[in-house]
Amino acid sequence: MVKKKVLAISLLSSDEESGPPRKKRIVKQPSRAKKPVQDTGKQLLLRPTSAGDSRPCLDFTSSQPSQTDSRDQPKASQQPETKPAHIPAARGDHAQLWTEKHAPRTRDELVVHKDKVAAVASWLEQQAAPQTSRSSCCLLVTGPAGCGKTSTVEVLAREAGYDITEWHPPLPTLWHEHRYQGGLDVPYSSKMDEFDGFVAHAKMGSLHLGPSAAAAAGDAGTELAHQAERSMHLDADPAGGQSGSRGHRSLMLVDDLPHAQGPAQRKRLVSALGTLAATAQQPVVIIMGESGTSGSNKDKSAPSGPAAGAGAGNSAFSLPAEITGAVTRGGATHIQFNPLADTFAAKALVAVAEKEGLRLSKEAAKQCALQASGDLFHAIESLQLSCAGKPRTKVQASPAKKRGRGKAANSAAQLSAEDVMHTNTRDITLSIFRVLGKILYNKRLHPSSQSSDQTQEHLSLDESSSDHLARGLRALLGDVDTSRRLPMDPSLGRPPSEYNPEAIMLHGGLEANSVAAFLHENMLHFCGDDAVDEAASALHYLGDADRLLSHSQASPSSLSTWDADEHPSSSFAEAAAGSLIFPEYSGLATRGGGQCLRVGGGDAALPQNHGCLEPLTPSSKPVAPQVVAHVEWAAA
Amino acid sequence: MLWIDKYRPKRLDKLILNQEIGDNLSKLVATGDCPHTLFYGPPGAGKKTLIVALLREIYGAGAEKIKVETKPWKIALPSRNIEVELTTLSSNYHVEMNPSDVGYQDRYVVQEIIKEMAKSRPLDMKGQRGFKVLVLNEVDRLSKEAQASLRRTMEKYSAACRLVMSCTNVSRVIEPVRSRCLCVRVAAPSTAEVQRMLAHVAKKESLSLPDSLSLRVAQASERNLRRALLMLETCRVAQYPFTPDQPVQLADWELYIQEIASDIMQEQSPKRLFQVRGKLYELLVNCLPPTLILRKLVLELLKKLDEEVQHTALALAAQYEHRMQEGQKAIYHLEAFVAKFMSEYKQWSIMAFG
Numbered sequence: 001m002v003k004k005k006v007l008a009i010s011l012l013s014s015d016e017e018s019g020p021p022r023k024k025r026i027v028k029q030p031s032r033a034k035k036p037v038q039d040t041g042k043q044l045l046l047r048p049t050s051a052g053d054s055r056p057c058l059d060f061t062s063s064q065p066s067q068t069d070s071r072d073q074p075k076a077s078q079q080p081e082t083k084p085a086h087i088p089a090a091r092g093d094h095a096q097l098w099t100e101k102h103a104p105r106t107r108d109e110l111v112v113h114k115d116k117v118a119a120v121a122s123w124l125e126q127q128a129a130p131q132t133s134r135s136s137c138c139l140l141v142t143g144p145a146g147c148g149k150t151s152t153v154e155v156l157a158r159e160a161g162y163d164i165t166e167w168h169p170p171l172p173t174l175w176h177e178h179r180y181q182g183g184l185d186v187p188y189s190s191k192m193d194e195f196d197g198f199v200a201h202a203k204m205g206s207l208h209l210g211p212s213a214a215a216a217a218g219d220a221g222t223e224l225a226h227q228a229e230r231s232m233h234l235d236a237d238p239a240g241g242q243s244g245s246r247g248h249r250s251l252m253l254v255d256d257l258p259h260a261q262g263p264a265q266r267k268r269l270v271s272a273l274g275t276l277a278a279t280a281q282q283p284v285v286i287i288m289g290e291s292g293t294s295g296s297n298k299d300k301s302a303p304s305g306p307a308a309g310a311g312a313g314n315s316a317f318s319l320p321a322e323i324t325g326a327v328t329r330g331g332a333t334h335i336q337f338n339p340l341a342d343t344f345a346a347k348a349l350v351a352v353a354e355k356e357g358l359r360l361s362k363e364a365a366k367q368c369a370l371q372a373s374g375d376l377f378h379a380i381e382s383l384q385l386s387c388a389g390k391p392r393t394k395v396q397a398s399p400a401k402k403r404g405r406g407k408a409a410n411s412a413a414q415l416s417a418e419d420v421m422h423t424n425t426r427d428i429t430l431s432i433f434r435v436l437g438k439i440l441y442n443k444r445l446h447p448s449s450q451s452s453d454q455t456q457e458h459l460s461l462d463e464s465s466s467d468h469l470a471r472g473l474r475a476l477l478g479d480v481d482t483s484r485r486l487p488m489d490p491s492l493g494r495p496p497s498e499y500n501p502e503a504i505m506l507h508g509g510l511e512a513n514s515v516a517a518f519l520h521e522n523m524l525h526f527c528g529d530d531a532v533d534e535a536a537s538a539l540h541y542l543g544d545a546d547r548l549l550s551h552s553q554a555s556p557s558s559l560s561t562w563d564a565d566e567h568p569s570s571s572f573a574e575a576a577a578g579s580l581i582f583p584e585y586s587g588l589a590t591r592g593g594g595q596c597l598r599v600g601g602g603d604a605a606l607p608q609n610h611g612c613l614e615p616l617t618p619s620s621k622p623v624a625p626q627v628v629a630h631v632e633w634a635a636a
Numbered sequence: 637m638l639w640i641d642k643y644r645p646k647r648l649d650k651l652i653l654n655q656e657i658g659d660n661l662s663k664l665v666a667t668g669d670c671p672h673t674l675f676y677g678p679p680g681a682g683k684k685t686l687i688v689a690l691l692r693e694i695y696g697a698g699a700e701k702i703k704v705e706t707k708p709w710k711i712a713l714p715s716r717n718i719e720v721e722l723t724t725l726s727s728n729y730h731v732e733m734n735p736s737d738v739g740y741q742d743r744y745v746v747q748e749i750i751k752e753m754a755k756s757r758p759l760d761m762k763g764q765r766g767f768k769v770l771v772l773n774e775v776d777r778l779s780k781e782a783q784a785s786l787r788r789t790m791e792k793y794s795a796a797c798r799l800v801m802s803c804t805n806v807s808r809v810i811e812p813v814r815s816r817c818l819c820v821r822v823a824a825p826s827t828a829e830v831q832r833m834l835a836h837v838a839k840k841e842s843l844s845l846p847d848s849l850s851l852r853v854a855q856a857s858e859r860n861l862r863r864a865l866l867m868l869e870t871c872r873v874a875q876y877p878f879t880p881d882q883p884v885q886l887a888d889w890e891l892y893i894q895e896i897a898s899d900i901m902q903e904q905s906p907k908r909l910f911q912v913r914g915k916l917y918e919l920l921v922n923c924l925p926p927t928l929i930l931r932k933l934v935l936e937l938l939k940k941l942d943e944e945v946q947h948t949a950l951a952l953a954a955q956y957e958h959r960m961q962e963g964q965k966a967i968y969h970l971e972a973f974v975a976k977f978m979s980e981y982k983q984w985s986i987m988a989f990g
Contacts, residue, residue: 520968524913527906532982535906536975543956543972546963 098384099377102352104151107159111340111348111376112148119335120152124160127283128249138277138284140327142320143337146375149287150255152337162251162283167198192268195258199276252284257323270326277330286327288320339374342366349379358387435508436518440526443498516545640865643837646700648689652836653825653861654682658689661820665693670767672790672799674775674814676806677822680860683802686822687771690800694769695729702727711748720745730769736777743782746789754793769798776803780810787812808961830854830864837865843872846880856884889924890932897936904978909971916970926966930957930973937977942988948980 104110110117123139141149157164254276258269276284328334346365353360360383368386372379505515520542527535645651648658664670673690675683691699706723720741725732731753735745753770778786790799790813799817803809806819825833831847831854838845845868853871857864870885871878896915899908919929934953938946956973960966 516968517965520971524906524910529905529907531906532904532909532975533979535909536972536979539968539972539975543959543963543968546965546968547959550962550964 097381098352098356099380102355102380104148104155107155110148110152110155111344112152112337116335116337117152117156121156121160123333123335124156124162124251124283127251128160137282138280138286138327138330138332140277140324140332140334141285141287141337142324142334143289144339144374145289146372146377146379147337147340148376149289149337150253153253153285153287157251157285162249164251164253166253166255167195168256192258192265192272195269196272199272199279250282252280252282254284254286257286257288266322270322273323274326274330277327277332279330286332288323340369340376342369342374345369345372345374345376345379348376349383352380353383353387356387432508432510432514432518435504435510435515436522438499438504439519440522445498512545513549516542516549638866639837639841639869640862643840643865644685645689646692648686648693651682651685651689652833653829654686654822657686657820657822661686661690662693664818665690670694670798672794672817673801674806674809674817674819675800675802675822676804676809676819678824678860679804680857680862680864681822681824682861683822686820687800687802691727691730691769691771695727699727699729709745709749711744713744718744720749722749725771730771732771732773734773735782736774740779742778743785746778746782746785750786751789751793754789754797756796767796767798769800772799772801774803775801775813776805776808783810783813787816790816824859825861827851827854827859830857830859830861833861834864834868837868841872844877846878848880849878849882849884852884856886889919889922892919893929893932894936897933897940900937900974900978901940901981904982909975909978912974913967913971916967916974920967926960926970927957930960930970933974941981942984945981945984948984949977952976952980 107117107121120139120141127137141153143149154164257273273286276286324334343366346362346369349365349368350360350362353365368379368383372382505512508515520539523538523542524535527538648662651658670690675686677683688700702725704723704725706721708719708721711718711720718741720738722733722735722738722745733745733749735742735750738745750770750772772786775783775786786799787810801809801817806814806821831850834850834853835845838850849871850868853864853867857867867884871882874885875882892915896912899912899915902908916929920926930953934949937949941949952973956969956976959972960969963969
């Protein structure tokens with residue numbers, strides 16, 4: 001996501017303040033381009049009409065570069081700023097991000113699941129009701145990136161008549177930067193300090209956000225001084241204050257948690273959030289991006305390396321869990337958003353494209369949605385990227401829109417799936433259940449594809465299918481070295497699998513151990529009633545996987561005291577995954593046909609299994625040849 | 637106090653079973669030194685009794701004053717520090733521990749803790765022996781790495797320390813360790829011997845034990861003296877005076893495994909396999925060792941099988957037990973055995989009965 005940081009530097013001279021004389025103080029006031037509801041949210045965040053909004057701003061993005069270093073410019077604060085600070089003055093329609101431009105404005109435009117919307121709405125209503133019991137007025141919204149957490153909260157809060165006040169983490173100040181400015185006696189405060197301060201103030205919400213304090217501050221400079229003293233970073237303090245006097249309720253939004261590194265910092269952040277949840281006096285919504293198991297996780301973008309995956313899992317997984325625990329212990333309501341379903345995302349994409357005057361085929365939209373794996377932000381942005389420079393029709397030009405699916409129209413305006421695909425580089429990760437489903441249901445290609453010329457067939461299948469993943473896998477299957485196939489009875493053969501199991505494993509980014517455990521747990525339900533033989537061989541291969549895995553953990557340790565417990569090498573994991581191929585082949589196909597599946601399975605899986613076992617033979621002599629022997633025995 | 641503890645012989649010359657071994661051991665101690673020893677034999681044969689009696693023979697009554705200690709050991713490795721919690725039983729003269737309790741970290745226990753203990757010589761206490769004894773139980777459950785480091789420890793610190801080890805399956809102890817020890821086989825008592833012990837205990841408790849009951853208890857115990865005594869005590873609690881036809885209570889896990897065996901024999905299908913899986917899990921969560929489950933299960937199955945299939949069943953059991961040793965998750969292998977057996981049995985019964 002592209003965030004635009006606008007740096008606002010205010011200079012406060014001592015004569016502006018009523019207190020004891022002070023030296024100059026520099027406050028960095030970050031203001032981040034809001035996520036989806038940008039152009040609607042801004043009227044809430046910053047009211048251009050309000051008199052209080054005369055914050056001094058140096059907008060780096062506007063064409064005033066000379067101001068950047070004019071520190072001693074006299075009273076920048078006196079310039080009335082009528083434009084919202086974070087939207088650059090002159091921006092063409094094309095330059096605007098679609099994620100901002102087409103952000104949802106009404107409840108109907110939200111693509112989030114209805115239940116979640118209703119949950120948030122009911123929470124907001126509950127907060128509006130006069131509070132009889134002193135329950136916590138904190139809401140924790142978690143979910144993967146780009147699933148519409150912030151949009152939902154903002155849209156609904158606006159509909160319910162809330163003013164949104166947002167806490168932004170301040171721009172990072174490096175320690176040496178601080179030293180450089182060191183003559184000024186600004187105390188150095190870390191972001192965590194500031195967040196702690198914010199939490200402490202939130203306890204007494206009505207004091208600083210209430211109507212009296214801010215509204216009474218007629219002079220903008222004084223108002224700023226207040227702000228600076230508190231070292232708080234609340235957007236639109238004046239607006240919030242004034243609207244408060246008009247009877248609006250205000251809602252505090254914590255969208256961007258300060259970065260916490262190291263256990264001590266984490267502990268602090270967690271405890272601060274817990275305190276916030278327990279003590280907040282006005283509605284607070286904490287929005288936390290979560291890296292769940294759902295697969296749409298940026299942190300897990302490298303599923304191929306198990307060590308890397310595990311590392312990311314460790315660091316990314318525990319902190320949200322800790323925070324969730326602490327905040328819910330504080331009495332907060334917890335609403336968890338799921339990653340956006342591909343169909344929903346695709347619909348939203350089509351709608352966006354329509355508004356832009358582009359015609360997006362359903363397949364392309366689905367493609368795009370699939371690759372973003374539940375992240376609508378990413379999907380829209382990649383759509384914009386791939387549409388850059390494409391000819392487009394005006395939205396109002398109805399003839400162009402209604403031209404139908406004629407070939408001419410397609411070539412002019414319709415985006416094909418390829419266009420979308422090429423621009424998209426995000427790794428696809430599959431959730432555990434999708435991995436299991438693909439393996440256990442073990443879909444086969446249509447029998448017609450089993451002709452002599454396989455690549456030809458694959459191509460024709462590609463056209464009929466929109467599933468990019470399946471296509472990629474099929475290409476892999478087509479490349480199988482046919483010379484290594486064992487001769488077999490053609491009557492026992494089966495069409496090749498629709499998916500390449502190893503690629504599925506790769507995309508799943510799961511540890512071989514857990515995949516084996518999951519497969520073991522679920523496998524028997526997929527066996528036909530009389531398929532004991534197949535179940536037996538499937539379990540046999542699971543046993544092989546287990547042996548390989550335990551060797552991968554034990555073997556390095558005999559070499560030295562180097563501790564191998566945490567580093568199962570990737571080749572072993574793959575080997576284990578490779579031996580898992582067989583369970584699926586044998587277990588699954590029994591349900592379908594009840595043919596001899598061991599042999600059928602050998603068809604596609606055998607060469608690949610050899611491939612993945614070869615790198616491992618030197619390091620673990622006893623096991624690998626045995627497994628190969630098993631494989632050959634099974635296929636023979 | 638349970639009878640098994642109450643009537644455990646304390647001294648080598650008071651042994652009732654394994655008298656011969658006891659004599660040899662006391663002769664050995666009388667020479668003034670004692671090699672590393674490895675006692676092996678099935679459970680309930682008297683290994684532990686021998687070890688305790690041997691310690692008493694070496695050090696006198698002082699070896700019976702035992703304190704139990706559980707403490708975390710901090711072990712510094714090159715890359716990180718780990719903490720291992722280990723329970724030790726110790727007297728002034730010996731330390732007893734079960735290093736396989738810590739699972740895959742057992743090699744650190746051997747490398748660090750045992751080395752640490754073995755290194756320090758005992759203070760010379762008024763003409764006592766110049767060595768102390770480390771008693772290690774269940775050495776066969778140690779990983780290969782741990783056993784390999786054990787071998788080094790045995791050589792290096794033999795001046796100050798003797799290892800006395802016990803295990804049930806000597807073939808799981810690596811050859812170098814075995815060759816550095818005096819290996820003592822402690823055979824399971826015969827049924828007659830078990831009966832003799834039962835009569836001995838009954839006499840001491842002044843109970844009248846009918847011969848037929850004692851025979852049935854001895855048979856049900858499968859020549860495991862500990863179990864026999866426990867069963868006798870259970871019978872005593874259930875009903876006294878004893879009647880000759882009194883039922884002998886089997887352990888519930890045995891009944892459960894019998895149930896599994898009959899399940900397997902009734903139907904051979906993935907659905908049934910799934911039910912069996914549930915029962916196997918039940919046994920595993922109750923901390924029954926997987927090898928024991930497999931063994932018992934095969935024995936139960938063998939009772940119900942034709943001779944022809946018995947061979948297959950045994951071969952399969954051997955294969956899957958071996959695989960279980962190599963792997964880590966026993967359930968895969970147990971279940972694979974059951975599935976494979978089902979499949980073989982089904983084929984056989986189709987062939988035999990059409």
